[in-house]
Amino acid sequence: MSVLGVGIDVVDVAGFRAQLADPASGFVATTFTASEQRDAARPAGDRSERLAARFAAKEAFVKAWSGARFGRPPALATVDLREVEVVLDGYGRPGLRLHGAVRNAVATLAPAIDVRLSLSHDGGVATAITVLSAA
Numbered sequence: 001m002s003v004l005g006v007g008i009d010v011v012d013v014a015g016f017r018a019q020l021a022d023p024a025s026g027f028v029a030t031t032f033t034a035s036e037q038r039d040a041a042r043p044a045g046d047r048s049e050r051l052a053a054r055f056a057a058k059e060a061f062v063k064a065w066s067g068a069r070f071g072r073p074p075a076l077a078t079v080d081l082r083e084v085e086v087v088l089d090g091y092g093r094p095g096l097r098l099h100g101a102v103r104n105a106v107a108t109l110a111p112a113i114d115v116r117l118s119l120s121h122d123g124g125v126a127t128a129i130t131v132l133s134a135a
Helices: 013-021 027-031 034-040 047-068 100-106
Strands: 002-012 084-088 094-098 113-122 125-134
Touching (some): 002 047, 013 047, 034 084
Antiparallel strands (some): 084 094, 113 125
16 A cells, blocks of 8 residues: 555634534535535534534545645646545444545546545544545
8 A cells, every 4th residue: 555645634613613604605515415414413512513524524635635646737627525525434433435526536546546534623623634545
């Protein structure tokens, strides 16, 4: 296994919560899949923290992918962040599922790609780390 890129992102939950509270914003609908929105709305916890961690995951992935393309132009002019989906396994552990143009563009890096994800939120900060490797 060869590491192609590593990405990290940190999101201030209070600022993110304020952005979510803006009734004129379409941010949630244009950034998160329906499944991500459902996962974030589950009982016992703060939806803002969960969405902030998922946003950090998407940004961390884009950074890892960008690092894997160091010295080359971007593979896509724009990235639809809904094509970078945070999913949970049957035990609640997070992972990333890539869709559409993002999945196709990432597949050009190596015959088999593995993306690992770690999420955390504490003390008003949500963070995510991704590691992109050739399997």
